[in-house]
Amino acid sequence: MGGTDSDVQVMGHGRMAEIRLNRVGARNALSTRMAELLAEAAREVEGGGARAVVLSSAVPEAFCVGADLKERNGLSDAGFLKQREVFRAAFGAVRGLAVPVVAAVHGFALGGGFELALCCDLIVADRTAVVGLPEVTRGIVPGGGGTQLLPRRVGVGVAADLILTGRHVEAEEAARLGLVDRLVGAGDDGEVAREIAGRIAANSPVAVRNARDAVRRGIDVDLRAGLEIEDAAWRAAVFSDDRREGVRAFIEHRPPNWP
Known part of the structure; x- marks a missing residue:
């Protein structure tokens, strides 16, 4: 193929x-x-x-x-x-x-x-x-x-x-x-x-995946439900190793090496 x-x-x-x-x-x-x-x-x-x-x-x-x-x-x-x-x-x-x-x-x-x-x-x-x-x-x-x-x-x-x-x-x-x-x-x-x-x-795979999911799922629900979807996406990203690496890379002035 x-x-x-x-x-x-x-x-x-x-x-x-x-x-x-x-x-x-x-x-x-x-x-x-x-x-x-x-x-x-x-x-x-x-x-x-x-x-x-x-x-x-x-x-x-x-x-x-x-x-x-x-x-x-x-x-x-x-x-x-x-x-x-x-x-x-x-x-x-x-x-x-x-x-x-x-x-x-x-x-x-x-x-x-x-x-x-x-x-x-x-x-x-x-x-x-x-x-x-x-x-x-x-x-x-x-x-x-x-x-x-x-x-x-x-x-x-x-x-x-x-x-x-x-x-x-x-x-x-x-x-x-x-x-x-x-x-x-x-x-x-x-x-x-x-x-x-x-x-x-080049961006965090975890953050991209969750942000995209929030956009796709949120379009079919009302604002209150959409904000709950966003909150779940935020939590999934912020408690990930990608967030830790992203912040560390910013402080150290280097490109991130996403886990």
């Missing part, structure tokens, strides 16, 4: 890992096999000890154009259901990674491709990016988490606009609406995403 000829590649960059979509001839259209490889890649990264992950594309003109409709055109209803479980596992594997994930988006990120980006903690997009959830124009409902992740990111109104019209959104509007987190120059998405992931990976 990690080879240069694979539809999904896994690379290591020290404490950071990169999952790269590489189905060049199809602009990374998600086939059943590619979805299986993506889930395998997430499991490989999970077991490799990475502290942050970048999800990127090796295809110049696209991050991912969504599901492979040519493959789907030949599926029976039973085939759709079988593929559905494979796709759910793939999106769930990316969304469920235990460390922060940064998407590096350029070109088209549509349908399941945009949903893959939404599964990540942060989305870096360059000025060539075009995002959208056009499923309703094909008689389908977003099924990679789009109807749930997008409203949580940008609110119900903006999400309804994109999901119900199926329209494409170019990079500057996407940044203005909060569909992406950082807008960078053309071709800079991968470099910036790796820089962000590297900064995350």
Whole structure:
């Protein structure tokens, strides 16, 4: 799977890992096999000890154009259901990674491709990016988490606009609406995403894990419950060896060596 000829590649960059979509001839259209490889890649990264992950594309003109409709055109209803479980596992594997994930988006990120980006903690997009959830124009409902992740990111109104019209959104509007987190120059998405992931990976693994968990869990509860989640995260970090090392390193004017 990690080879240069694979539809999904896994690379290591020290404490950071990169999952790269590489189905060049199809602009990374998600086939059943590619979805299986993506889930395998997430499991490989999970077991490799990475502290942050970048999800990127090796295809110049696209991050991912969504599901492979040519493959789907030949599926029976039973085939759709079988593929559905494979796709759910793939999106769930990316969304469920235990460390922060940064998407590096350029070109088209549509349908399941945009949903893959939404599964990540942060989305870096360059000025060539075009995002959208056009499923309703094909008689389908977003099924990679789009109807749930997008409203949580940008609110119900903006999400309804994109999901119900199926329209494409170019990079500057996407940044203005909060569909992406950082807008960078053309071709800079991968470099910036790796820089962000590297900064995350340099921080305390215990603190990052608990802070991320507090953000994710807190968004679905009221403020009082959210503050209790935050307090539990704070306690888990402050009584850890990472906190002791972090304070000691600051006093000694040196980089921390996280336990």
